[in-house]
Amino acid sequence: MTTLFISDLHLSATTPEITQCFVQFMREEAIHAEALYVLGDLFEFWIGDDDCSDFALSIRAEFKMLTDKGVPCFFTQGNRDFLVGKRFSKQTGVQLLGDETVIDLYGRKAVVLHGDTLCTKDVKYLEYRAKVQQPWLQWIFNRIPMFIKKKIVRKVQSDIRTDKQSKSLDIMDVTQDEVEQVMLKHHVDLMIHGHTHRPNVHHFPVKETDYTRIVLGDWYSQGSVLVYDKDGFELQQRPFAS
Incomplete structure (x- = not known):
């Protein structure tokens, strides 16, 4: 049995090739897993649990x-789907996790998170995140008409694209100090996250202990899956249908 991790699919109605790869993954792989973890940005932008579009x-x-x-599925909100809430959970059976969650992987403790909070150099984004995470603002947004929501989301998406063009790759990556602080806080030597779109496995020492940080890949040009079992783990790719 395996535990599977995915993130940064950025699913939308305008990217059917990604959706097709996701559906195939869910029906052919996830169905046989011990558990599935979705570590944020499943959607390009989740407009709210009241979205009743076909997609x-x-x-x-x-x-x-x-x-x-009977496959447990766990979901950590990302910066594109922070509005995934209790209604989505009830409708799907998916269990929502907090910003940082410690899990047991075959006897090894790991902290899982989306990864955006590790990018402490991106001050402008963290300020934006603090605003949109305010419960009162989300309460208001969830109660305005859908057509107004869509206008707001289009503006936010445009602002995000413009902002990213002016930022260096260094600013949008995690900071090592924050990584180590989070791992020390949770007393773990393994971290799994997404967000940066830089799939890799990083090994580094902290207080004479070997630590590991696994970064999940995005699904822009292929599927990306972390496969973890009792014998170890592997970052794997899933090609889109030709």
Whole structure:
């Protein structure tokens, strides 16, 4: 049995090749897993749990089929899907996690998170994150008409694209000090996250102990899956259908 991790799919109705790869993954791989962890940015932007578009309904249905088969599925909100909430959880059977969660992987403790909070040099983004995470603001947003929500989201997406163009890659990557502080806080030597779109496995010493940080890949040009079992782990790719 394996535990699977994915992040940064950025699913949307305009990228059917990614959705097709995701559906195939869910039906052919995740269904046989011991558990599935989605570490944020499953969607290009989740507009809210009241989204009843065909696309949103189809993605909910994939998760519902998986959890109905008895496969536990866990979801950490990312910077694109922070509005995934209790209604989504109830409709799909997916269990929502906090910003940082310690899990047991075959006897080894690991902290899992989206990864955006590790990018402490990106001060402007962290300020934006603090604003949109405020419960009162989300409460208001969830109660405005859908057509207004869509206008707001289009503006936010445009601002994000513009902002990223002016930032260096260094600013948008994690800071090592923050990585180590989070791992020390949770007393773990393994961290798994996404967000940076830089799939890799980093090994480094902390207080004479070997630590490991696994970074998940995005799904822009292929699927990306971390496969973890009792014998170890591997970052793997899944090609899009030709």
